[in-house]
Amino acid sequence: MGEYKENSLSLIGAIGLGTGVMISAGIFALLGQVAELAGTWFPLMFIAGGIVTGFSAYSYVKMSNEYPSAGGIGMFLVKAYGKGTLTASAAMLMAVSMVINQSLVARTFGTYTLQIFNVDEGSFLVPVLGVGLLLFAFIVNISGNSFIQTFTSVISLLKIIGLVVFAMGGLWVVGFSVAPAEGGSGTPESTVASMIAAIALTILSFKGFTTITNSGSEIVKPKKNVGRAIIITILITLVVYLLVAWVVSSNLSLSNIIEAKNYSLAEAARPAFGDYGVWFTVAIAIVATISGIIASVFAVSRMLAMLTDMKLIPHKHFGMPGRIQKHTLVYTIVLAMFLAVVFDLTRIASVGAILYLVMDMMVHWGVFKHLRKKVNANPGIVLTAFCLDGIVLTAFTWVKLKNDWLIVAVSLLFIVFIFIGEHFFLKNKSEE
Template identity: 75%
Template sequence: MSEYRKNSLTLTGAVGLGTGVMISAGIFALLGQVAQLAGVWFPLIFIIGGVVTGFSAYSYVKMSQQYPSAGGVGMFLVKAYGKGTITASAAMLMAISMVINQSLVARTFGTYTLQIFGSESSGWLVALLAVGLLLFAFIVNISGNEFIQTFTSIVSLLKILGLLVFSAGGLWVAGFTLDPAGDAGTNAADTGIASIIAAVALTILSFKGFTTITNSGSEIKNPKKNVGRAIVASISISLFVYLMIAWAVSSNLPIDRIIEAKDYSLAEAARPAFGEYGVWFTVALAIIATISGIIASVFAVSRMLAMLTDMSLIPHRHFGMPGRIQKHTLVYTVVLAMALAVLFDLSRIASVGAILYLVMDMIVHWGVWKHLKKETGANPAIVVTALLLDAIVLGAFVYVKIQSDLLIVIVSLLFILATFGGEHWFLKRNKEAESSH
C-alpha cells in the first residue's frame, strides 16, 4: 500500500493529477448540462467558470504555501477553525463532493463506452461499467505514488493532445466560425440570468480537480512553490481545452441536439465532422480521460480521509481489514463511489456535487479571511471576492434547481445537515469519552 511519502510527486506529476481529475467529468459529462442551462453561447460560461475558479484557487494557493500537507483542505480547515465541528463537517463535505465526482466520472465512462455499440442506455450496463472502472482505480492506487503519477501524467498528456486534435478538426470542418450551429429548440431551458449564472456552478465543478493537488501537498517536491504552480498550470490548461472543445461542439451540433444527447454530447458532436470514426475516437478519449480522472481523485480523497481519521475528526471502523488506515479509507472511498454510481444519474450526481463543493469552498474562504489573513499573507479583497462569487453562483444554482428539480436541493440540504449534526455528535461523544478517563 502506498503511504505518505514526502517529495514523491514532481511538479509534472502534480499537474498530471490536477488535469487528470479536471479534464474528465468537466468536458465529457458536464458540457451538455452547461448547454442546457446557458443556451447557445454556453462555451463562454467555461471562461466565466475559469475566472471564478481562479479567485477561489487563490485561497488554496496561499494556504498551501503556508501549510503544505497531504491532508490538503482538511489541514487548511484545522488551521482556520481548529479541530471542531466546522472543520470536520466542511472537510467531509469536500470528501463527499470528491466521491460524488468519482461516481460522475465513472458513469461518464460507462455512457461513452456504450456509444461504441450504438447504445444510449443509461441503465444497468452503465452502472456495471462504472463499478468496473472504480475497481480498476482501486487496484492502481495500491501500486504506489511513482506509478500513479507516471500513469496519470502520460494519460493526461494523451487525452489533452487528443481533445485538441478533435477540437481543431471540428473547428476546421465548421470553418472556424464563432456562430453556433443552431438555435435552441424545445428542449432548451430558460436561459435567463439566473439560469446562466447557475451554469457557472457546473463549470466550477469541472475545475474543482485542482484541490487534488492541495490534498497531496506534502508529497510534492518543494511544495511551497510547486503546489501553487501546479494549480495555476492545471486550471490554465483545462480552461484552454474546455474552451476549444465547447467551441467545436457548438459549431457542429445544434443546441437542442447537444441538450438531447447531454450525457454523451461530445461523441454526438463528432458525427457531423468525422462520422463513425470520429465517434470511436471521441469514445476512446473519454475512456482515457475518465480512467485518469478516477485514479487521481481516489488518490487524493483517500489521503484526506486518512488524515482526518488520524486527527480523530471522523469516525473509523476497520471492519476486520488488515493494513493501515489509509488503505481502509481507500476502500471506503471506492465503495461509496460505486454505490452512488449505481443509484444516481449523471445530472443529479453533478448537481449535488456542485452544491456541496460550493458550500465547502465558502467555508474555506471565510476561514482564510476571518482567521488567517496575516499568517498566509492573503489579500482580503481577493478572498472576499471569491466568497461573494461563490455565494452568487450557489444562490442562482439552488434557485434554478428548486424550480426544476426540488429533490436535488432537499437531498443536498439533508446531506449538509446530516454531516454537521453527525460530526457534532461524534466530536462531543469523543470529548466526553476522553474526559471520563
C-alpha cells in the same frame, strides 16, 4: 498505499494529477448540462467558471504555501477553525463532493463506452461499467505514488493531445468559424439566473485543482510548486474546455446538444467525422475518465486518512488488514459505487456542485476571518471569491428548486447529516 513520502511527486506529476481529475467528466458529461442552462453562448460559461475558480484558487495557493500537507483542505480547515465540528464537517463535505465526482466520472465512462455499440444510455450496463472502472481505480491506487503519478501524467498528456486533435479537426470542418449553437426546436429559454447557475457546473468541472493541495507534503519544493501546479492546471484545463465547447457549439444545434447532453462530444464528432470520429472521441473519454477516477480516488483517500489520524472523523476497520489509508480507499470506492448505481449524471453533478460550493465558501471565510495575515492573503481577493461562490450557489439552488427540488433536498440532507453526525462524534470523543 504506503507511507507519505516527501518529494515523491514532481511538479509534472502534480499537474498530471490535477488535469487528470479536471479534464474528465467535467467536459464530457457536464458540457451538455451547461448548454441546457446557459443557452447558445454556453462556451462563455467556462470562461466565467475559470475566473471564479481563479479567485477561489488564490486562497488555496496561499494556504498551501504556508501549510503544505498531505491532508490538503483538511489541514487548511484545522488551521482556520481548529479541531471542531466546523472543520470536520467542511472537510467531510469536500470528501463527499469528491466521491460524488468519482461516481459522475464512472457513469460518464459507461455512457461513452456504450456509444461504440449504439447502446442506449439508460441501459443497466452504464452503472455496471462504472463499477468496473472504480474497481480498476482501487487496484491502481494500491500500487503506490510513483506508479500513480507516472500513469496519470502519461494518460493526462494523451487525453489533452486527443482533445486538442478533436477540437482542431472539428473547427477545421466548419472552416475555423466560431459560432454560437443554433437554437433548434423545443430548447428552454435561458435566464440570467440559469446562466449564473450554469457557472456552478463549470466550477465543478474545474474543482480538480484541489486534488493538488491534498498531496502538498509529497510534492517536490511544495511551497513553490503547489501554487505553480494549481495555476498551470487551471490554465491548461480552461484552454482545452474552450476549444472543445466551441467545437460542439459549431457542429450541433442547441437542441441536439441538450438531447445528447451526457455524451455531447461523441455526438458532435458524428457529423464531422462519422463513426470514426465517434470512436476516437469515445477512446479519449475512456482515457480521460480512467485517469480522472484514479487521481480523484488517490486524493480523497489521502485526505480521509489524515482526518482519521487527527480523530476528526469516525473510523472502523471492519476486520480489514493494513493501514488506514487502504481502509479509507475502500470506503471511498464503495460509496462511489453506490452513488454510481443509484443516481443519474445530472443529479450527481448537481449535488456535487452544491456541496463543493458550500465547502469552498467555508474555506474562504476561514482564510479571511482567521488566517489572512498569517498566510499573507489579500482580503479583497478572498472576499471576492467568497461572494462569487455565494452568488453562483444561490442562483443554482434557485434554478434547481424550480426544476428538480429533490436535488436541493438531498443536498441539504447530506449537509445536515454531516454536521449533526460530526457534532455528536466529536462530543463523544471529548467526553471519552
